[in-house]
Amino acid sequence: xxxxxxxxxxxxxxxxxxxxxxxxxxxxxxxxxxxxxxxxxxxxxxxxxxxxxxxxxxxxxxxxxxxxxxxxxxxxxxxxxxxxxxxxxxxxxxxxxxxxxxxxxxxxxxxxxxxxxxxxxxxxxxxxxxxxxxxxxxxxxxxxxxxxxxxxxxxxxxxxxxxxxxxxxxxxxxxxxxxxxxxxxxxxxxxxxxxxxxxxxxxxxxxxxxxxxxxxxxxxxxxxxxxxxxxxxxxxxxxxxxxxxxxxxxxxxxxxxxx
Amino acid sequence: xxxxxxxxxxxxxxxxxxxxxxxxxxxxxxxxxxxxxxxxxxxxxxxxxxxxxxxxxxxxxxxxxxxxxxxxxxxxxxxxxxxxxxxxxxxxxxxxxxxxxxxxxxxxxxxxxxxxxxxxxxxxxxxxxxxxxxxxxxxxxxxxxxxxxxxxxxxxxxxxxxxxxxxxxxxxxxxxxxxxxxxxxxxxxxxxxxxxxxxxxxxxxxxxxxxxxxxxxxxxxxxxxxxxxxxxxxxxxxxxxxxxxxxxxxxxxxxxxxx
Numbered sequence: 001x002x003x004x005x006x007x008x009x010x011x012x013x014x015x016x017x018x019x020x021x022x023x024x025x026x027x028x029x030x031x032x033x034x035x036x037x038x039x040x041x042x043x044x045x046x047x048x049x050x051x052x053x054x055x056x057x058x059x060x061x062x063x064x065x066x067x068x069x070x071x072x073x074x075x076x077x078x079x080x081x082x083x084x085x086x087x088x089x090x091x092x093x094x095x096x097x098x099x100x101x102x103x104x105x106x107x108x109x110x111x112x113x114x115x116x117x118x119x120x121x122x123x124x125x126x127x128x129x130x131x132x133x134x135x136x137x138x139x140x141x142x143x144x145x146x147x148x149x150x151x152x153x154x155x156x157x158x159x160x161x162x163x164x165x166x167x168x169x170x171x172x173x174x175x176x177x178x179x180x181x182x183x184x185x186x187x188x189x190x191x192x193x194x195x196x197x198x199x200x201x202x203x204x205x206x207x208x209x210x211x212x213x214x215x216x217x218x219x220x221x222x223x224x225x226x227x228x229x230x231x232x233x234x235x236x237x238x239x240x241x242x243x244x245x246x247x248x249x250x251x252x253x254x255x256x257x258x259x
Numbered sequence: 260x261x262x263x264x265x266x267x268x269x270x271x272x273x274x275x276x277x278x279x280x281x282x283x284x285x286x287x288x289x290x291x292x293x294x295x296x297x298x299x300x301x302x303x304x305x306x307x308x309x310x311x312x313x314x315x316x317x318x319x320x321x322x323x324x325x326x327x328x329x330x331x332x333x334x335x336x337x338x339x340x341x342x343x344x345x346x347x348x349x350x351x352x353x354x355x356x357x358x359x360x361x362x363x364x365x366x367x368x369x370x371x372x373x374x375x376x377x378x379x380x381x382x383x384x385x386x387x388x389x390x391x392x393x394x395x396x397x398x399x400x401x402x403x404x405x406x407x408x409x410x411x412x413x414x415x416x417x418x419x420x421x422x423x424x425x426x427x428x429x430x431x432x433x434x435x436x437x438x439x440x441x442x443x444x445x446x447x448x449x450x451x452x453x454x455x456x457x458x459x460x461x462x463x464x465x466x467x468x469x470x471x472x473x474x475x476x477x478x479x480x481x482x483x484x485x486x487x488x489x490x491x492x493x494x495x496x497x498x499x500x501x502x503x504x505x506x507x508x509x510x511x512x513x514x515x516x517x518x
Contacts (some may be wrong), residue, residue: 022280022347061348062346082268083344083345086345088320090317090320121278178437178516
């Protein structure tokens, strides 16, 4: 949605193109070498920061809808995407923060009533994405005034039930860490043991045992030591490592136990 | 739904009570001491075995709907229930096995057309449940001709996309094994190390490393050795163990790493 006309058409006739009462919301995680980040949008209507999300087109799957939403917000078409939970508590859409119905009607020029395809309980399928922030271009749309990265340790208050969603996204991602080599998307082509260890510390949110991940990745043939060394000055020159693509794809599809 | 009148009312007026285009389906797992089982219903319309499922009432959460469905099929009100994935591929409802539309219209006495609240893509929120089969009473309803346990290693062909769903339920449950003490619901109050080791072998689907689970459970204070020993004849008398309720509830809420 890019203009008020498009938005009005969505409100009045959206049921022709979209599934009713179901949306996707995406926790897009990024890593800047030091911290775990999440991409938030400032919603013009709710006037709070929210996870990016949207309705699902009738001719797309849930996964395709999540890929479209994350592409629209980051400019990257194929992020690592993982469904983590669907949220459907009664009244969750009612929790619209500071949204004032009259203000919204005025903003829009049309009133949403009980007969609207947008009324009724709406469940949200939650996805998380793992993003290379160097290539991401955070973008707003007609409904958002800002779109930017926040540290997961320093978040603003979120709209709807998105605080709960983000907490569940983190829990799921941290469980998946033990079963899928999801760190690959956040590292450069080649990296040192120190770099991958720090990534796992940040992703898992704890120092403890972060060393086990690279060791286990090596044991399972997912990680290979290169001949090349990184030159970081003085007498120190740590060896580079890389992911083995074939073993990586297999582990991503079939799952492993990384502890 | 218990009678043809109730079913006809559901078809024609169900939108008054239920959310449209969203259902829950439940993989209800059980354990008979030797094998992992799953409860299936023979659907009268699809005439295939399916996972039990149903629409979600407007005044209930997804979790409450899953608890209602599993209660209706097993007679147990509070099973260990875990959401594992939502299925929303385009055309998944079209895959109705041997369902013949004319036959269905005749069976029902009314025709479902494109304006029906039941038409359009319907997504399914998948839950798995862990059940004590000794206390479960498999029950049919108006739409099912049979309801019984099958070994997960010897399944009949399933309707809709339920084969894919069940596979994903197993994958998720096997990942959760490493993070939640979900074995408790399948064991008696007290049990031997051999019994819990066998349970983990069956749940995880592999012999390898099954011993690690009870060891780790003990290390984390979830399992306690009792003074009491089991009398199994001869000179053998293995010690009984039990789960520590408080630590168990905490681990179930917060997650652990069981490897």
